[in-house]
Amino acid sequence: MSRTGRRPGDSGARRAILTAARSAFAANGFHAATIRAIASDAGVDPALVHHYFGSKEDLFAESIALPFRPADAAGIIMQHGLERAGEGAVRLFMSAWESQPTRDALLALLRGALTTEHGADALREFVGTALLVRIAAAMDIEDAEVRVALAAAHLVGVAVLRYVVGIEPLRAATVEELVVLVGPRLQSYFDG
């Protein structure tokens, strides 16, 4: 995550930008929201938004406290090779959900997607374009897009039953237990 230019005293402007960004993405979706409108809403110059947060995609990621840059996801998942990408995907996904601020932001996103069409647009456009399409492109396998989407679906379902619904065996499981159980099923999608 880009932290360039962060100084004590910046935090008010940063916070105002992140708040404006969350509203704009929820109200308009990811593609239709503009840095210009977010900057105006936060009372800062658009250049400052780019200076603090880089691209719109990185701004979205920071607005939900994602603990990695979207552009880095594929590399992190495959850091031990495609043959261990199942395990890598579980670990990366859980690293986001196990952090309380990120989890709260992800739950708010999901609530938004269930409540308004633009909320669904935001999640689809961000998850689809910034994450899944890119991860699929980095994997040299047939039908990569649908396989990566199904692996993502499995992880999303684990999050819903573990953190939202609270189904007992998933609520109680450790991350390592989930890696051992879910990893091989994701791997079987990536093995083709």
Add this chain to the structure above:
Amino acid sequence: MSRTGRRPGDSGARRAILTAARSAFAANGFHAATIRAIASDAGVDPALVHHYFGSKEDLFAESIALPFRPADAAGIIMQHGLERAGEGAVRLFMSAWESQPTRDALLALLRGALTTEHGADALREFVGTALLVRIAAAMDIEDAEVRVALAAAHLVGVAVLRYVVGIEPLRAATVEELVVLVGPRLQSYFDG
């Protein structure tokens, strides 16, 4: 689903009971909601609720237009044996979500679970007790509860990305394509 005693003219009372049931489950959870309170809210005798809908569990299932009785789920999933339960689970789950009234009710349930604690209770208590625990009990495999919960998680995630978020390759897939792709991954949970 029990249709005993249904006659023309019953539909007003039936509808009132289902509406009262939906509110009661959302407001109190599944266990804490009582047939007595639902009947009182609907302005009918509790005996009529039992007469129309059978058990509280069947009432819950009808209140979300579930196209099967919860007690029948395990049998339906394993109608071609445990070795084809993966395929059976995808088909049964998709039969519910592909029906528009059921899908709307399931999305309302999920929204309730994300919005209030009692909404989450209702979903957990119903899905956990009426469905997952029973399906796990019917499967003669080790760690059945966590494996069935993870298979359910995979399916829930497919529903979220297909129907809520609208991720393209999952939105466009046919049920048969999902059976072919997802079935084997669920099967590998059931194979232990």
